[in-house]
Amino acid sequence: MSARAIFTRPARLAAIVPYLWMVLFFLVPFGFVMKISLSQTAIAQPPYTPAFDLTAGLAAIGDALAALSLDNFRLLISDDLYLLSYLRSLFVAVVSTGILLLIGYPIAYGMARLPRRWQGIAMMLVIVPFWTSFLIRIYAWINILQHDGLLNRVLLALHLVSQPVVWLSTESAMYLGIIYSYLPFMILPLYATLAKMDRALEEAAADLGASPFKVFWLVTFPLSLPGVAAGVLLCFIPIVGEFVIPDLLAGSNALMIGQTLWLEFFTNKDWPVASAAAVFLLVLLLIPLLVYDRLQRRQFEEVK
Amino acid sequence: MMAEELARTHDETEPGAPAAELGKPESSLPDAVGMPLLRIEGVVKAFGGVRAVDGVSLDIRAGEFLALLGPSGCGKTTLLRMLAGFETPDEGRMLLNGRDIAQVLPHERPVNMMFQNYALFPHLSVRDNIAFGLKRAGLSRAEIKDRVAEMVALVKLKGLEKRRPDQLSGGQRQRVALARSLARCPQLLLLDEPLAALDKKLRESTQAELMEVQRRLGMTFIIVTHDQDEAMTVADRIGVMNAGRLAQLATPRQLYEAPRSRWIAEFVGDINVFEGKIEARETSRLTVATRDAGTLAVVEPRDAIGKANVAVAIRPEKLKLSRQGPAVDVASAHAVNRLEGVISDVSYLGGTTSYKVKLDSGAVVRASMSNTTRLDVDAYGLGQRVVVWFTPDDCVMLDQ
Amino acid sequence: MAAAAVTAGKAGQLSRFNIASLALGLAFLYLPIVILVIYSFNASRLVTVWGGWSLKWYRELFNDAAMIEAAWMSFRVAATSATIATMLGTLAAVALSRGDGFKGRTLFSGMLYAPLVMPEVITGLSLLLLFVALNAERGFWTVSIAHTTLTMCFVAVVVQSRLASIDRSLEEAAMDLGCDPPRAFLAVTLPLIVPAIVAGWMLAFTLSLDDLVIASFTTGPGSTTLPIRIYSEVRLGVKPEINAICTLVIALIAVLIIVASLAAKVSSAKGESAAPL
Numbered sequence: 012m013s014a015r016a017i018f019t020r021p022a023r024l025a026a027i028v029p030y031l032w033m034v035l036f037f038l039v040p041f042g043f044v045m046k047i048s049l050s051q052t053a054i055a056q057p058p059y060t061p062a063f064d065l066t067a068g069l070a071a072i073g074d075a076l077a078a079l080s081l082d083n084f085r086l087l088i089s090d091d092l093y094l095l096s097y098l099r100s101l102f103v104a105v106v107s108t109g110i111l112l113l114i115g116y117p118i119a120y121g122m123a124r125l126p127r128r129w130q131g132i133a134m135m136l137v138i139v140p141f142w143t144s145f146l147i148r149i150y151a152w153i154n155i156l157q158h159d160g161l162l163n164r165v166l167l168a169l170h171l172v173s174q175p176v177v178w179l180s181t182e183s184a185m186y187l188g189i190i191y192s193y194l195p196f197m198i199l200p201l202y203a204t205l206a207k208m209d210r211a212l213e214e215a216a217a218d219l220g221a222s223p224f225k226v227f228w229l230v231t232f233p234l235s236l237p238g239v240a241a242g243v244l245l246c247f248i249p250i251v252g253e254f255v256i257p258d259l260l261a262g263s264n265a266l267m268i269g270q271t272l273w274l275e276f277f278t279n280k281d282w283p284v285a286s287a288a289a290v291f292l293l294v295l296l297l298i299p300l301l302v303y304d305r306l307q308r309r310q311f312e313e314v315k
Numbered sequence: 316m317m318a319e320e321l322a323r324t325h326d327e328t329e330p331g332a333p334a335a336e337l338g339k340p341e342s343s344l345p346d347a348v349g350m351p352l353l354r355i356e357g358v359v360k361a362f363g364g365v366r367a368v369d370g371v372s373l374d375i376r377a378g379e380f381l382a383l384l385g386p387s388g389c390g391k392t393t394l395l396r397m398l399a400g401f402e403t404p405d406e407g408r409m410l411l412n413g414r415d416i417a418q419v420l421p422h423e424r425p426v427n428m429m430f431q432n433y434a435l436f437p438h439l440s441v442r443d444n445i446a447f448g449l450k451r452a453g454l455s456r457a458e459i460k461d462r463v464a465e466m467v468a469l470v471k472l473k474g475l476e477k478r479r480p481d482q483l484s485g486g487q488r489q490r491v492a493l494a495r496s497l498a499r500c501p502q503l504l505l506l507d508e509p510l511a512a513l514d515k516k517l518r519e520s521t522q523a524e525l526m527e528v529q530r531r532l533g534m535t536f537i538i539v540t541h542d543q544d545e546a547m548t549v550a551d552r553i554g555v556m557n558a559g560r561l562a563q564l565a566t567p568r569q570l571y572e573a574p575r576s577r578w579i580a581e582f583v584g585d586i587n588v589f590e591g592k593i594e595a596r597e598t599s600r601l602t603v604a605t606r607d608a609g610t611l612a613v614v615e616p617r618d619a620i621g622k623a624n625v626a627v628a629i630r631p632e633k634l635k636l637s638r639q640g641p642a643v644d645v646a647s648a649h650a651v652n653r654l655e656g657v658i659s660d661v662s663y664l665g666g667t668t669s670y671k672v673k674l675d676s677g678a679v680v681r682a683s684m685s686n687t688t689r690l691d692v693d694a695y696g697l698g699q700r701v702v703v704w705f706t707p708d709d710c711v712m713l714d715q
Numbered sequence: 716m717a718a719a720a721v722t723a724g725k726a727g728q729l730s731r732f733n734i735a736s737l738a739l740g741l742a743f744l745y746l747p748i749v750i751l752v753i754y755s756f757n758a759s760r761l762v763t764v765w766g767g768w769s770l771k772w773y774r775e776l777f778n779d780a781a782m783i784e785a786a787w788m789s790f791r792v793a794a795t796s797a798t799i800a801t802m803l804g805t806l807a808a809v810a811l812s813r814g815d816g817f818k819g820r821t822l823f824s825g826m827l828y829a830p831l832v833m834p835e836v837i838t839g840l841s842l843l844l845l846f847v848a849l850n851a852e853r854g855f856w857t858v859s860i861a862h863t864t865l866t867m868c869f870v871a872v873v874v875q876s877r878l879a880s881i882d883r884s885l886e887e888a889a890m891d892l893g894c895d896p897p898r899a900f901l902a903v904t905l906p907l908i909v910p911a912i913v914a915g916w917m918l919a920f921t922l923s924l925d926d927l928v929i930a931s932f933t934t935g936p937g938s939t940t941l942p943i944r945i946y947s948e949v950r951l952g953v954k955p956e957i958n959a960i961c962t963l964v965i966a967l968i969a970v971l972i973i974v975a976s977l978a979a980k981v982s983s984a985k986g987e988s989a990a991p992l
Contacts, residue, residue, distance in 0.1 A: 120736070436888070
């Protein structure tokens with residue numbers, strides 16, 4: 012036994028309460044999502060059958076298990092509405108993550124190049140909007156983008172357009188909103204990696220005859236890849252499931268999966284289908300998470 | 316000035332004349348009476364199957380300054396951490412005043428540690444750092460105040476009591492760490508590379524101060540270091556560790572002049588080694604036929620060497636150089652061990668000059684000479700033919 | 716010190732491209748918010764026509780009982796959930812960073828990291844299904860529990876990163892000087908992580924105040940939070956009154972951030988940064 016255990020043992024005891032909390036309010040609820048995704052829709056309260064009733068005993072649970080079905084998943088696959096909204100979510104997430112990387116990288120790079128005492132301030136400035144409400148920031152854009160909003164007035168005043176342009180309820184407005192909201196999530200991991208990087212490496216590359224572009228492409232960028240991976244993951248996954256931004260800024264002709272789920276749940280009251288959609292989405296999102304985990308582990312082993 | 320004086324006293328108190336010291340069996344404690352303060356017996360500690368400390372036994376008497384020296388990963392820090400209580404030995408006992416403390420928790424043993432990075436509490440002032448251990452000991456407010464003042468005076472930090480660690484220089488932090496670990500009057504003070512973070516000049520003056528404090532308080536110190544000069548300077552005895560084992564425990568002079576193994580001879584200082592076979596035994600004199608240096612006469616070691624294959628080792632400063640030709644001096648002419656060669660490299664180091672001599676056999680030996688005059692009349696040039704000679708007494712016979 | 720001096724010496728290397736991308740990026744982040752705030756003081760009913768400065772919409776806002784009630788509900792939920800989440804998240808962080816390997820650690824850290832990226836629709840839906848199954852009355856407590864579950868993960872991450880930066884030899888030194896493990900934690904570790912705990916609480920508070928999706932799922936009829944209320948108004952179009960409430964929320968958060976950064980400065984002046992090299 013290492014005597015370090017005299018400190019680790021009480022530390023482990025600290026895990027008990029948060030552990031139970033997360034099991035009860037994070038893990039167990041997923042069990043319910045799984046179960047209800049296999050149930051039938053019903054006009055009842057709650058609106059699905061079979062409703063598990065643990066007081067009914069084992070026999071009832073057996074009956075309930077027999078009544079479970081994969082119908083909801085069949086529906087998800089057969090109905091274009093769901094498939095299309097999945098594909099659209101993935102597409103939107105890929106495009107906006109790409110744009111975020113293109114915009115976020117130069118900003119993070121600029122921050123990492125600032126004198127040290129300014130870096131803290133710059134980081135504050137990037138984080139602060141993240142602290143102000145998400146909804147409020149989207150609302151701020153509605154202010155600007157609406158028919159007689161600031162953007163159209165500026166464009167009209169500059170005679171760039173002859174009549175107001177429709178910005179709201181368009182794809183571009185949605186992408187703008189996503190990029191605006193997720194930019195700090197892309198910048199921060201990139202900045203963290205770039206700021207940690209030893210500047211002597213870039214100087215060494217330049218000393219060995221690399222042009223500034225080559226220095227960036229052959230040294231800086233490859234070394235920042237862990238930050239890129241973290242930033243991409245941090246943006247991509249929540250964007251796939253995004254609800255508020257497409258709902259408020261995009262048109263209603265094509266839905267993202269988050270919107271579909273919301274619609275099934277709140278408007279159609281079809282809880283089983285909404286649950287099936289959630290399970291499907293979760294499985295979809297596990298893939299990039301597992302890939303990221305693999306990458307990180309491999310990197311860790313390389314370092315070792 | 317203080318440091319020099321201290322260093323002198325240190326030398327004078329070295330027990331006996333050099334020859335007598337080397338003749339003593341090294342495991343016995345000089346002036347030891349009765350039970351040692353600390354007795355470590357067969358201590359073993361493994362991490363994941365690797366034995367970091369592998370059966371170490373040693374005795375330390377009260378008031379001694381012991382250094383644990385060794386390459387990184389030799390187990391010296393693990394041994395120290397076991398004494399502090401941060402690791403528990405898998406086997407063996409650690410008797411402090413006769414009580415086994417192997418399983419005693421860190422906060423319950425009368426042992427304190429000075430950490431390598433000092434581990435000063437960043438949120439507390441110098442005064443509160445020093446008082447930290449006293450408060451846990453349940454001393455009254457007045458007692459704590461007196462003790463802190465005493466410690467601050469001891470490490471010469473007066474006027475800095477209200478500063479926080481980040482407002483101190485490296486040397487000042489080191490003093491706070493020392494004061495904090497001394498405040499509780501531990502029976503044993505452990506120092507983990509305490510001077511590693513200081514630059515060379517500051518390190519040397521701090522070594523002297525450490526010795527002064529240790530002597531003034533009459534406390535027992537165990538210092539872990541990888542710096543040979545530091546170990547030799549501060550310690551009464553040095554325990555050299557290698558691969559989890561205690562390779563030799565001896566005074567600095569014994570360690571340097573009578574290393575017990577070839578590994579120690581090569582680890583401590585610089586040395587030339589000639590491998591060979593024992594050819595003849597005369598009274599207290601052996602003749603060894605070496606591959607690179609012909610036949611050498613060597614004084615017979617105290618512990619008889621069983622094997623015929625041996626290594627003859629000699630320190631560079633014990634090799635003497637002479638010019639060849641008509642001006643051969645008397646001493647070299649009568650020397651028993653004479654080698655001839657050509658100077659192949661000269662490095663002037665200030666106090667000494669280090670030469671490499673390529674022997675006629677092709678082997679290269681290193682010799683160093685003190686620069687006792689300002690002018691280079693005695694210096695040898697590259698390519699010069701020289702005689703390298705030494706006495707049988709200056710050789711050490713080791714196992715191959 | 717030396718590192719800072721070196722970087723400062725390299726300030727000249729900041730290219731125009733660097734400065735431009737920084738300036739544009741920050742303008743992009745702040746301009747919409749600034750415009751929103753300015754228009755909340757607009758006297759005109761038309762949100763886009765400037766009719767001079769006025770506090771008219773704030774007065775109107777304070778007469779809107781439903782809005783005030785929603786704001787109060789949100790505030791209570793945020794304060795409650797942030798406080799519980801800070802306690803749970805701090806415990807979790809201590810266990811993860813000081814507990815070394817224990818049984819179920821992988822599951823534990825997985826459960827703590829997953830909600831950080833989990834789409835809110837999934838978290839919301841799953842919690843609602845749990846509450847329905849438990850037959851819990853939906854309202855203040857269900858929303859608070861849901862928010863606690865989400866925000867304690869953020870607290871855990873913030874506190875854990877602070878704990879990771881504290882040299883463990885500080886705790887060993889405390890034990891060496893006579894503290895048993897709990898006292899070593901209270902005397903040394905806890906004072907050093909207080910800034911992170913405060914930051915964690917604030918993060919939890921603002922995340923809760925901000926949340927629309929999870930609250931929509933887990934709340935019941937009759938208890939509406941501010942974001943739900945704003946959302947339903949916004950769907951009907953822009954109203955100057957909404958600008959006013961948004962400005963107030965921004966002001967509240969700004970005050971919190973300023974207080975926190977001042978607190979951080981005070982604690983760093985106290986020698987926080989003296990983490991051994």
